[in-house]
Amino acid sequence: xxxxxxxxxxxxxxxxxxxxxxxxxxxxxxxxxxxxxxxxxxxxxxxxxxxxxxxxxxxxxxxxxxxxxxxxxxxxxxxxxxxxxxxxxxxxxxxxxxxxxxxxxxxxxxxxxxxxxxxxxxxxxxxxxxxxxxxxxxxxxxxxxxxxxxxxxxxxxxxxxxxxxxxxxxxxxxxxxxxxxxxxxxxxxxxxxxxxxxxxxxxxxxxxxxxxxxxxxxxxxxxxxxxxxxxxxxxxxxxxxxx
Numbered sequence: 001x002x003x004x005x006x007x008x009x010x011x012x013x014x015x016x017x018x019x020x021x022x023x024x025x026x027x028x029x030x031x032x033x034x035x036x037x038x039x040x041x042x043x044x045x046x047x048x049x050x051x052x053x054x055x056x057x058x059x060x061x062x063x064x065x066x067x068x069x070x071x072x073x074x075x076x077x078x079x080x081x082x083x084x085x086x087x088x089x090x091x092x093x094x095x096x097x098x099x100x101x102x103x104x105x106x107x108x109x110x111x112x113x114x115x116x117x118x119x120x121x122x123x124x125x126x127x128x129x130x131x132x133x134x135x136x137x138x139x140x141x142x143x144x145x146x147x148x149x150x151x152x153x154x155x156x157x158x159x160x161x162x163x164x165x166x167x168x169x170x171x172x173x174x175x176x177x178x179x180x181x182x183x184x185x186x187x188x189x190x191x192x193x194x195x196x197x198x199x200x201x202x203x204x205x206x207x208x209x210x211x212x213x214x215x216x217x218x219x220x221x222x223x224x225x226x227x228x229x230x231x232x233x234x235x236x237x238x239x240x241x242x243x
Contacts, residue, residue: 001113004030004045006038006064007053007077012098016051016077019105026109035059036148042068043143049093049112054078059141059148067143073116075108136189140168142177149175153188158228159201169226194241196220196234207242210235 003026007013013031020026029045032038035058042050042064052074054061061076079098093115094108140156142149155170161181168175177184185195195201206222210230213219218235220228230238 001026001049001116002029002045002047003027004032004038004041004047004050004072006032006035006050006056006061008033008056009053012053012077015099016105019102020109022102022106023109035061035064038064039067039143039148042072047072048116050074051096052076055080058150063141067141067148073112075112136192137184137187140177140184142168142175144175151175153192154203154205156193156203157206157222157224158203158226159184159193161199172224194234194237196228196230196238198231200228200234202228202238204238204241207238210238210242 003020005013005016005020005028007016010033013033017028017031020028029047030041032041035056038050038052039059041047050068050072052061052064054076055078059067061074061078065074073093075094075096076092077096077098077100081097093112096104096108136153138153140151140153142151151168151170157169159169159181160167162176164178164180166177166179166181166184168177181195181199181201185193185201188201192205193201193203202220202222206224208221208223211219211221211227213229218230220230220238222228
């Protein structure tokens with residue numbers, strides 16, 4: 001079993017490594033001290049299992065799982081009870097509440113062995129529910145090859161649906177994220193973001209004015225000059241907040 005250990009505390013990584021040394025059939029292929037290192041290592045090394053801390057700087061454990069994808073399975077570790085309960089509810093393979101004993105660790109590892117062939121649906125569900133419970137979304141994470149872009153929500157000007165992807169426009173740049181528009185819409189702050197068309201969401205703060213495009217249609221003109229089509233239902237919504 002190929003394993004990656006992710007924790008921003010060196011001593012915590014050492015504990016997991018020591019406990020794993022009691023199991024001859026495991027190989028620690030990487031240790032990571034932050035979420036960015038973890039995403040890169042998980043993507044490149046495709047481990048069977050990741051022991052993943054939840055509360056870390058820059059990217060937390062749930063964000064790492066979102067960016068790294070669902071092929072790898074996770075055992076979450078945390079010093080905070082509320083995160084442990086959340087990880088359990090979100091169907092992670094197991095969770096470890098720090099400090100944990102060798103016996104508790106071995107139980108989690110045994111549980112992981114029994115479930116490694118069950119696929120990644122549980123992790124996908126965990127990530128979706130974790131994000132949903134922490135809404136509104138304060139930032140959006142986008143993986144671009146080996147790079148990770150972290151875009152704060154208030155910098156997003158508008159979002160366009162493109163099949164199973166969304167294209168976000170922020171600070172003069174465009175980013176493509178593998179996520180459905182409806183899912184992202186649910187996560188964003190409804191007081192700040194408005195779906196004015198089947199294919200478009202706008203950040204109200206970046207709308208300069210509304211113009212009539214034809215006799216029966218309107219467009220939202222953004223502060224950068226972009227013109228976003230408005231549907232009939234979208235027009236009623238945006239007129240209610242922009243006078």
